[in-house]
Amino acid sequence: MEQTAKKTIVSLKDIFVRFDGEVILNHISLDIHEKEFVTILGPSGCGKTTTLRIIGGFVEPESGDVIFDGRRINGTPPNKRNVNTVFQKYSLFPHLNVFDNVAFGLKLKKLPKDEIKRRVSKMLATVDLKGYEKRSVSTLSGGQQQRVAIARALVCDPDIILLDEPLGALDLKLRKCMQLELKEIQRSTEKTFIYVTHDQEEALTMSDRVVVMNNGAIEQVGTPEDIYNEPVNAFVADFIGEANILNGTMIDDCRIRILGRELECVDKGFGRNTPVDVVIRPEDIIITKPETGQLVGVVESSTFKGVHYEMSIRVGKCEIIVQSTKSAEIGSTVGMMVVPFNIQIMNKLLPFYDNIIETVVTGADEADNSFEFRLEDESVTVPGHYYPEGTRLRITLPPDALSLAGDGDGDIDDVYIESVVYKGEHNEIILESDERKWLMLSDVDEQVATYVPLSFDFSKAGFEVLDPEPAETEG
Ligand code: ATP
Numbered sequence: 001m002e003q004t005a006k007k008t009i010v011s012l013k014d015i016f017v018r019f020d021g022e023v024i025l026n027h028i029s030l031d032i033h034e035k036e037f038v039t040i041l042g043p044s045g046c047g048k049t050t051t052l053r054i055i056g057g058f059v060e061p062e063s064g065d066v067i068f069d070g071r072r073i074n075g076t077p078p079n080k081r082n083v084n085t086v087f088q089k090y091s092l093f094p095h096l097n098v099f100d101n102v103a104f105g106l107k108l109k110k111l112p113k114d115e116i117k118r119r120v121s122k123m124l125a126t127v128d129l130k131g132y133e134k135r136s137v138s139t140l141s142g143g144q145q146q147r148v149a150i151a152r153a154l155v156c157d158p159d160i161i162l163l164d165e166p167l168g169a170l171d172l173k174l175r176k177c178m179q180l181e182l183k184e185i186q187r188s189t190e191k192t193f194i195y196v197t198h199d200q201e202e203a204l205t206m207s208d209r210v211v212v213m214n215n216g217a218i219e220q221v222g223t224p225e226d227i228y229n230e231p232v233n234a235f236v237a238d239f240i241g242e243a244n245i246l247n248g249t250m251i252d253d254c255r256i257r258i259l260g261r262e263l264e265c266v267d268k269g270f271g272r273n274t275p276v277d278v279v280i281r282p283e284d285i286i287i288t289k290p291e292t293g294q295l296v297g298v299v300e301s302s303t304f305k306g307v308h309y310e311m312s313i314r315v316g317k318c319e320i321i322v323q324s325t326k327s328a329e330i331g332s333t334v335g336m337m338v339v340p341f342n343i344q345i346m347n348k349l350l351p352f353y354d355n356i357i358e359t360v361v362t363g364a365d366e367a368d369n370s371f372e373f374r375l376e377d378e379s380v381t382v383p384g385h386y387y388p389e390g391t392r393l394r395i396t397l398p399p400d401a402l403s404l405a406g407d408g409d410g411d412i413d414d415v416y417i418e419s420v421v422y423k424g425e426h427n428e429i430i431l432e433s434d435e436r437k438w439l440m441l442s443d444v445d446e447q448v449a450t451y452v453p454l455s456f457d458f459s460k461a462g463f464e465v466l467d468p469e470p471a472e473t474e475g
Contacts, residue, residue, distance in 0.1 A: 006033035015064035026216040039195045039203040042213035045449035048196040084153035085162040099133040105156040123151040163195045234277040248278035267345040282323040284342035293335015302327045318424035353439040355397040392466040401460035402440035410453025
């Protein structure tokens with residue numbers, strides 16, 4: 001649930017950042033409210049830290065405005081912004097004790113000694129480190145050091161605290177504990193916390209609102225409940241919690257076809273016979289007798305997870321994950337039911353893809369049964385097919401004809417992995433080369449936001465000879 005209207009404390013407006021010619025933040029806009037805990041969440045390399053550094057004043061955008069309290073502050077150095085940052089590496093001063101570490105910023109401001117003492121003591125009490133004043137920071141545990149770093153950031157009374165994966169170095173148990181403490185510190189101090197993490201559970205636990213980023217863009221902003229229950233696309237659904245993401249067809253308003261069955265849903269306005277992505281959370285699937293199920297499958301595995309069983313159920317070629325307090329027998333045939341409200345329909349990440357190349361043969365070797373064409377400034381050789389030089393061709397590559405090659409081995413050298421979403425059978429991977437997007441199917445978990453060589457298996461391709469007209473063509 002969205003909270004009542006709050007005052008905006010920071011606005012990013014149409015921020016564009018490039019490093020070494022590469023787009024890092026692609027025109028992002030974001031409003032952050034007073035006293036809220038906002039988490040920027042996304043996979044490694046998506047631009048979270050850069051967004052935080054823009055707010056902190058450590059990075060200047062190429063274009064766009066940074067607004068604090070209604071005032072544009074582009075160009076204002078970090079120390080002139082009412083912001084403090086807590087990094088993953090706490091960067092405490094090892095030679096100073098706890099008190100002096102926390103007091104550091106206040107001493108720089110040349111505040112009176114008794115005021116420094118009062119403020120440091122109050123802050124140490126807030127972070128539950130009363131009595132630790134004289135301890136050397138090097139003798140503290142990771143969690144305690146983290147609390148010193150937070151106290152040091154808070155003691156100067158900034159409006160905004162920026163936290164860049166501050167719990168990343170802690171073990172799981174301590175991290176969970178610190179998540180709750182951090183939230184409590186934020187609540188009691190009424191500061192705005194802007195937190196960066198790639199851990200979705202952390203984001204859902206602590207935040208008033210979550211900003212989901214991918215590939216230099218903001219995919220969705222909302223409360224943890226919004227993001228979990230109403231993901232706007234397959235990327236968000238996949239990134240947040242466990243989800244079955246399936247290819248479906250919206251037959252008409254409130255009617256969806258998945259896995260060869262028609263089901264009722266509550267979504268409207270997608271048009272008729274529109275390909276869509278369908279999300280069903282594992283906990284929303286009810287196991288039934290086969291004859292009463294909307295879907296029918298065979299139980300392949302069942303694992304007890306403490307509170308529920310997690311089952312993998314095969315429907316045709318597709319794997320569906322179900323969480324249930326009762327386990328079904330492995331090998332048995334079961335039915336599955338989902339109430340319409342729990343079927344979430346989303347637009348496809350890549351609404352239109354063709355993997356189709358229209359080109360002209362630039363070289364041919366009849367004896368070798370091969371030909372060449374140019375694709376985005378590279379010459380590609382197609383073995384096993386011969387067409388004379390100058391032939392106009394349409395080459396259709398099904399998504400399983402694409403693969404990511406080893407170093408220097410590709411038909412196109414560098415393509416960018418934009419998203420990877422498991423669709424119950426394969427990963428659906430969206431790639432971007434200089435001139436187009438590609439859809440690829442793969443069983444390998446590829447790393448998003450990396451550049452890889454792309455190869456084509458032309459034995460799976462379709463070739464169609466086109467009329468010589470028109471004269472102007474491109475690869
Ligand atoms: P992570 O979770 O791994 O920290 P992130 O989402 O915080 O990732 P950023 O640190 O914002 O990502 O980086 C986004 C991209 O920008 C990455 O590809 C990174 O290599 C690149 N990048 C960041 N800072 C610079 C810089 N100063 N110069 C060149 N490239 C940079």
